[in-house]
Amino acid sequence: MKPVAFRYERPESIEEAVALLAEHGDEAKVLAGGQSLVPMLNMRLARPTVIVDVNRLPLGDVARTNGSWHVGATVRQADPRLAEIPLLGQCLPFVGHFVTRNRGTVGGSVAHADAAAELPLALTVLGGSIVTSAGRTIAAEEFFVTHFTTALEPGELLVGTRWPAAQPDTRHAFEEFALRRGDFALCMAAAISGPNGLRVAVGSVVDRPTVIEIDPAHPGASAAEQVEPWGTLHASAGYLRQLVRILVDRAVGRVT
């Protein structure tokens, strides 16, 4: 299992990185922490001709501005500064393992848009957004299109993510079920309860993180009715629907 041969570029500025992406289009892949991309390279599921390594770009900031946290694209998942961000701190321990979080980035996980990834779900349920090199700010709910597909245009680089800061009287819960600790989730649910009401989203059982309207009297049951999970080798569609019911009930129970 070795990657195919490729050209390696290590730009020092965002402009240079964007120019490389524009020049090479679909042939280029952005390398951030590499905890998803490098396995795909090793298994040759990804065969880019150019790798654009963004690790030396100045995208490592975490800053609080106007009620939200800006997290630079290459901030590592193990970064202790992330613990202050509501919900994100709760779900990071579920992202891979101690060692992979040392290298994996917040921006990389969001841009990769794996339907079973925790960070896209957290960003979506919080109503966060994605900041791009083209100066666009894209709401998470519009950013995630389907499996491994986002609203990023060719030649556009994710430069950061925006996470709403903690609000008074607001509670957050994240629940996940995976076959092994650190493995991809079979099902995830997140809930936020505050002055603006209750907001629930589910992941893994849908093709992108999805906010759902629930019946507060029957949160889990009403959520399970709204998803159409595809069965997998590990879990049938009926089993996954049952997981939705249980995890949504648990998440909502923790915030209300």
Added chain:
Amino acid sequence: MIHVTVNGRRYFEEVEPRLLLSDFLRHTLGLTGTHVGCEHGVCGACTVRVDGVSVRSCLMLAVQADGAEVQTVEGLEWGPLQEAFRAHHALQCGFCTPGILLAASDLLDRGGPPTREEIVDLLSGHLCRCTGYEPIVDAIAAAAETR
């Protein structure tokens, strides 16, 4: 060409961009203490420290280590951690051991003694098919106490 310091020794090597750091350490430098298992980040056998932080060497390109300081099991000074592994019978075949030692040394360097839960969480990223993990948890906890 990359400049990299491995276990305190400086190297200046020409590498193909697709060469993984794990293969660079093993094949280019001959440091075979870093083991290779799954090559997709699950088994933990290839874990090394880059600029002090434990990482999967199979998920880094050697070119990305340009300018960095890498520590492998060959460069890990003998101390309470290895002694505890011996005392608690925390290894049999030893395939997973180098990766666990490097990850555990990172965890132990981060301050106060980790909780048992934190050690178990760390080991979720390291597959061992011999000992059944409990002796490894005991060894890391014991090493933390003697620090």
